Every structure is written in C-alpha cells, then in structure tokens.
Amino acid sequence: MGKRTETEVVIVGTGFSGLGMAIKLRKEGREDFVVLEKADEVGGTWRDNTYPGCACDIQSHMYSFSFEQNPDWTRSYSPQPEIWQYMRGVAAKHELYPYIRFGQEMTGARWDADEQRWHITTKNGDEFVSRFLTLGVGALHLPQIPRLPGIEKFEGAAFHSAQWDHDVDLRGKRVAVVGTGASAVQFVPRIAKDVERLHLFQRTPPWIMPKPDFAMPGWAKALFAKVPGTQRLYRDALYWMLEARAIGFNGHPGVMKLGQLLAKRNINRGVKDRELRGKVTPDYTMGCKRVLISNDYYPALARDNVDVITDGVTEVRERSVVDGAGVEHEVDAIIYGTGFHVTDAFDDLEVTGVDGRNLGKEWSSEGMRTHLGITVSGFPNLFFLLGPNTGLGHNSVVFMIESQISYVAEAMRLVESSGAAALDTREEAQDRFNAEIQEKLEKGIWTQGGCKSWYLDAKGVNRTIWPGFTWRYWLQTRKVDSAAYDLVGRSE
Numbered sequence: 454m455g456k457r458t459e460t461e462v463v464i465v466g467t468g469f470s471g472l473g474m475a476i477k478l479r480k481e482g483r484e485d486f487v488v489l490e491k492a493d494e495v496g497g498t499w500r501d502n503t504y505p506g507c508a509c510d511i512q513s514h515m516y517s518f519s520f521e522q523n524p525d526w527t528r529s530y531s532p533q534p535e536i537w538q539y540m541r542g543v544a545a546k547h548e549l550y551p552y553i554r555f556g557q558e559m560t561g562a563r564w565d566a567d568e569q570r571w572h573i574t575t576k577n578g579d580e581f582v583s584r585f586l587t588l589g590v591g592a593l594h595l596p597q598i599p600r601l602p603g604i605e606k607f608e609g610a611a612f613h614s615a616q617w618d619h620d621v622d623l624r625g626k627r628v629a630v631v632g633t634g635a636s637a638v639q640f641v642p643r644i645a646k647d648v649e650r651l652h653l654f655q656r657t658p659p660w661i662m663p664k665p666d667f668a669m670p671g672w673a674k675a676l677f678a679k680v681p682g683t684q685r686l687y688r689d690a691l692y693w694m695l696e697a698r699a700i701g702f703n704g705h706p707g708v709m710k711l712g713q714l715l716a717k718r719n720i721n722r723g724v725k726d727r728e729l730r731g732k733v734t735p736d737y738t739m740g741c742k743r744v745l746i747s748n749d750y751y752p753a754l755a756r757d758n759v760d761v762i763t764d765g766v767t768e769v770r771e772r773s774v775v776d777g778a779g780v781e782h783e784v785d786a787i788i789y790g791t792g793f794h795v796t797d798a799f800d801d802l803e804v805t806g807v808d809g810r811n812l813g814k815e816w817s818s819e820g821m822r823t824h825l826g827i828t829v830s831g832f833p834n835l836f837f838l839l840g841p842n843t844g845l846g847h848n849s850v851v852f853m854i855e856s857q858i859s860y861v862a863e864a865m866r867l868v869e870s871s872g873a874a875a876l877d878t879r880e881e882a883q884d885r886f887n888a889e890i891q892e893k894l895e896k897g898i899w900t901q902g903g904c905k906s907w908y909l910d911a912k913g914v915n916r917t918i919w920p921g922f923t924w925r926y927w928l929q930t931r932k933v934d935s936a937a938y939d940l941v942g943r944s945e
Contacts, residue, residue: 468497723751741902
C-alpha cells in the first residue's frame with residue numbers, strides 16, 4: 454500500500470514554475486504544501502538537457518527571477534550548468550528542499566466533489582490529497598522521437614539531445630543528426646569538430662540570427678553586486694529591447710523583413726558554398742517557426758566533414774542511414790535533435806475534473822483551452838503555470854511565470870476569504886479569452902508566415918504562443934477578476 458499525504462497545496466514540478474510557486478507560498482506564510490518531482494534534483498528542463506553547448510537563448514539577466522537576481526552570471530547568455538546551479542541555489546536559499554518529494558512522478562489527479570479535494574497519485578503508488586493543485590510540468594520535457602523505419606536494426610548508439618548519452622565517445626565517429634531545431638543548432642558546432650563525419654538531416658531550415666553573446670566583464674559583475682539598482686536597470690533595458698520584438702511577430706511582417714536581412718547576412722558570412730547556402734535559407738517568413746541564435750552553426754555546416762541532407766530518412770540499417778534519394782550513409786551513432794511534444798504534451802495527463810471530465814481527452818479532441826493559460830472550466834482549484842498560449846517567441850517566460858504565481862496565490866486567497874471550498878472558471882470567461890487570443894494569433898506570423906511549426910496542434914491551431922506584449926499579460930493577470938469564476942461549496 455502506498456503512503457497517503459494530506460496537504461493544502463500540491464505543486465508538480467521543480468522547474469522555474471514550480472520553484473517560483475513554492476517561494477511565493479512561503480513568502481505568504483504558507484507552509485502546508487508539497488512539491489512533487491519525478492527526478493532526484495530540482496531544475497526541470499535545465500536539469501535534463503545536458504547536451505554539449507546547451508544554453509538559453511534569452512539573456513540570463515532577464516531569464517531569472519526578478520526577486521532573485523544574480524550578479525555573477527559569467528556570460529550574457531549563460532550555459533546550462535550555470536542556469537541549473539542558479540536554480541539549485543534559489544531552492545536552497547528559500548529552504549524549499551524540505552517541501553520537495555523527489556522520485557514522485559504524478560500519474561493522475563482526480564477531483565472529489567464531495568470532499569472538495571484533489572487526489573493525486575504517483576508512480577510509486579503514493580497518494581497526495583490537497584485542496585489546490587498547481588501543475589508546473591512544462592511542455593519541454595517529453596522528447597519527440599521520430600519512428601525511423603528500421604531503427605530497431607541499428608547497432609550503433611541512438612539517443613535524443615534531451616537524453617544525451619555522455620558514455621558515447623563521438624570522437625572520430627560517423628554521426629547522423631536528425632533535426633535542425635534549437636538544440637541541434639547548439640550541439641552540432643560542438644561535435645562537428647570532433648567527429649569523422651557528420652550527416653545532418655534537415656527537413657526545414659530555421660532562421661538564425663547572430664548571437665550577441667559576450668563574457669560579462671568583471672567591472673559589471675562588481676557593479677551589479679555592490680550598487681543597488683544597477684542590475685535592475687540593466688534588466689529593464691533588456692526587457693524593453695526584447696519586448697520590442699513582439700511588434701514583428703504580431704501582424705507587422707515588414708519588421709521581420711529587416712530581421713531576415715540580418716539573418717541572410719549571417720548565412721552569407723558563415724557559408725560560402727552557393728548550394729549549401731540555398732539549402733539553409735528558409736522559404737517562409739521569419740518568426741513563423743522559432744527564431745534561433747548562433748554564431749558558430751553556419752561555419753560548422755561549412756566544414757569539409759559535414760554534409761546537409763534535405764532528402765529525409767527512408768530507412769535505417771544495421772550500420773547506416775539511407776536518405777530519400779537512395780544514398781546510404783554509414784554511421785556509428787544517430788542523434789535526434791527533434792524537439793519535444795508541445796501541443797500534445799498533456800494528452801496523457803490523467804486529470805479528472807467535475808462529472809468525470811478527462812482533461813487529456815478533452816484537450817486532444819478539442820484543443821487545449823484555458824482561461825489566461827492558468828485555469829480550466831470544470832476543473833476547480835486546478836492551476837497551470839506556463840500553460841497553453843503563455844509561451845513566448847520574443848521574451849523571457851520567467852516573466853510570464855512570475856505573473857502567474859502571483860495570480861494563483863491571489864486566487865487561493867480569494868477562495869479562502871470567501872469561505873468557499875473552491876473556484877471554478879466560468880465557461881463563458883474561458884471562451885471569451887480563447888476567442889480573443891485566437892483572433893490575434895490569426896493575424897500573427899505563426900499563422901501567416903507560411904510554415905508548419907511545433908506551436909500548432911494537429912488541427913493547425915496555435916495553442917502555444919502568447920500573441921503580443923508580455924506587459925499586457927501582466928496587466929491581465931495583475932488582479933483576479935472574480936466575475937470570471939464561480940465560487941463552489943463551503944469550506945469546512
């Protein structure tokens with residue numbers, strides 16, 4: 454028999470969302486909560502992704518908590534080990550470790566209308582019973598691995614970038630890389646110089662801007678550490694600079710044309726061969742897919758030991774990969790740089806709400822719909838952090854997370870102060886939010902840009918991105934609008 458734990462709040466996940474929520478609860482004097490984490494350490498995607506070259510594509514001084522600024526970032530864009538270290542440091546400083554239950558992977562959650570409680574089950578067979586359930590599970594944690602024909606026959610190593618096998622020595626090996634997304638753009642330059650041969654299988658080339666990365670000078674670190682307010686000024690400048698990029702993404706494709714000129718210059722600088730240049734130049738409007746940044750990706754593709762294949766994969770044999778043109782490439786290892794399940798990340802979520810409604814099934818058939826990306830009608834006291842349509846293409850998602858944790862904390866206070874057992878989103882409020890957001894997305898680059906991307910679900914609807922400025926999201930979530938909710942039941 455598994456163990457049963459009763460608590461007021463259950464938080465799932467210890468990425469930026471889960472840690473931020475736990476810190477917020479502690480700041481409000483709440484101690485009656487538990488954080489469930491499937492792994493043995495905090496960090497979410499920054500713990501899991503350890504591939505060579507892994508780094509953030511938003512500047513670290515912005516991609517961090519506003520209330521926990523770090524004057525010691527070594528670079529403008531920090532590498533993964535440093536971001537992970539920052540997260541562990543934050544968890545330790547705010548004494549979160551005693552609240553975290555490691556090795557507890559949530560398998561399901563059921564709302565009990567009689568008890569007005571959530572019953573959460575985990576892989577270990579344990580049960581957690583809580584009044585509020587906050588899911589900080591994120592979308593970038595389920596690797597998307599394509600089913601290549603014949604892969605079961607392959608005798609070499611095969612792994613996804615998010616499950617990097619550090620025991621495999623790639624030096625002097627022949628390697629096939631499938632996919633050219635954000636991860637591949639970072640790890641390809643790191644491994645290209647060590648491998649004997651690298652075959653890069655590209656379906657659609659990404660737009661890649663130069664990366665304005667630099668080592669943070671000692672004087673800047675000293676200034677940030679010693680002079681109060683200077684780091685906040687720097688962060689504010691970064692925020693507004695990044696925020697300006699939203700204009701191009703939202704119905705002003707002319708701005709993107711300027712970006713495309715810079716990106717094409719980046720291609721021309723790194724790739725002299727005309728045929729290769731043609732292969733890596735996108736034919737869709739910039740911003741339709743995630744815009745990437747790199748200074749070393751194109752020079753890596755231009756190396757003599759690297760070839761870019763645009764014919765796809767038709768078959769995998771014991772020691773080789775056959776492309777769509779019938780050419781056989783002998784390889785010792787296959788690495789998937791194919792990203793994550795995003796729009797279907799919650800399909801297997803066994804979350805049961807009012808009247809036995811299954812959230813995963815509803816979302817997979819009707820599309821993911823929430824109110825503000827946080828609450829869902831028919832699922833009382835359930836909160837998502839970085840839920841549907843709150844991802845960003847232009848700024849730091851940590852800003853969105855901070856808006857959400859404040860909103861969730863206020864929603865909890867609203868329930869308690871009203872003497873109700875729970876709050877449930879009104880269907881019309883949810884419908885209104887989704888109608889507004891989809892109308893904006895229709896005009897945006899993701900829909901109009903002429904590409905298919907992981908932002909879109911199976912029906913071609915964008916369920917990922919927040920369209921527009923993040924300050925607008927902050928305004929919408931600054932205060933809980935009680936008119937959007939029904940207060941349910943009586944608190945015991």
